[in-house]
Amino acid sequence: MLRTAVAVLVTVLVGGAVLWHGTDGLKAFTTEGARRLAVLEQPRTMPDVRLIDMRGQELQLADENGRAVVVEFIYTTCPTLCTALGESFAKLQDAIKAAGLANRVRLVSISFDPARDGLEALKDYAEAHGADGSLWVTARPENELALHALLEAFGVIVIPDGAGGFVHNAALHVIDGQGRLKAIFDVGNEAQVLAAVRREQ
């Protein structure tokens, strides 16, 4: 019986350790929860990739003036979630202007569908959602390599939806003035994003 007790104890310890490790101490049971927890605990430096904005100008995620950046991932032909993302960013743009933080923050909507999202499509999306071009820009990675590096670093997983579109873990990503991803919020939580941005000032 003693051997059985030892075997049970070892199984409980090893099994418990694996479960503990696999859920970050029983705090994250989904990949999305784990991604958000990870950046909160350890802000992650974003890759220094080049983006091209809707005006055809180059853009770096790490701002040379130390401004905070809020990032969302979109594809302009998306009929559902990206529209909600656009509305969320429009609200955020208004809130940032009202708070007098317009010169301290940038909003960047990045397309993960560069094959279909050329400059015209980015321009149309920007106009449709009120991206003013100074505070809020729409952009696309300069090439596939940059796109994969970005998605990997942000932990964004894009999968085909079977109807010609995509499904992705949509969220609002806050990057500090040093180019580090510091917090991730649900779409619609503009107040929390604004509070996080204020903390960066």
Add this chain to the structure above:
Amino acid sequence: MTTVGAVAWRQAAVGGTLIILLALPLSRTWLEASLVGHVLVQMLLLALSGWLFGATFATRLDKVMGRWNQYGVAGLTLVIFTTLFWMLPRSIDSAIQYTSYEVLKFVSLPCAGAALVLSFQRTNALLRGALEANLISMLGVLAWLYAAAPVRLCNSYLGSDQEMLGAGMALLAGALAITWGFGLLFGPFRPSSVGDVVYAAN
């Protein structure tokens, strides 16, 4: 010296073939493309392959490990932890994203299957019944969770996949409830036979 019969060898061969087939890149891609294929087909078949191995070598394994697994307690503990781990949405996602988790899945689930066959019959009927009832209720809760969750629980799968997994788990829970309920009502532990035993004892 215990010998393993031809039928048992065939059983082990089926288990081995099953693992090899499941490990092929083509079948992995195909089964892991949907949540139902990943969880209810691939994972259950991995456990089944372990079960077949365990059943084939039960006598030999019992000789080696029997004293470490009295009443099947250690084996069933392993089964419970393995099941807990692989029912988490994060673990399912991680098996798609990381090779280490994929390897862990292909090792842990056959081990759990073997542990189950080596342990289930060693434990007493009451505990077996409790485990069966618990499995049905756990599957029911998971089915509801996957079918009714307002957000996607796995980043690698579509919301519609999630709903299908929920429906699949509900069907499995229902099938197990009917099978085990049928056994209770008409098997050796049916109410009348228990009454007969009580009468006989008096």
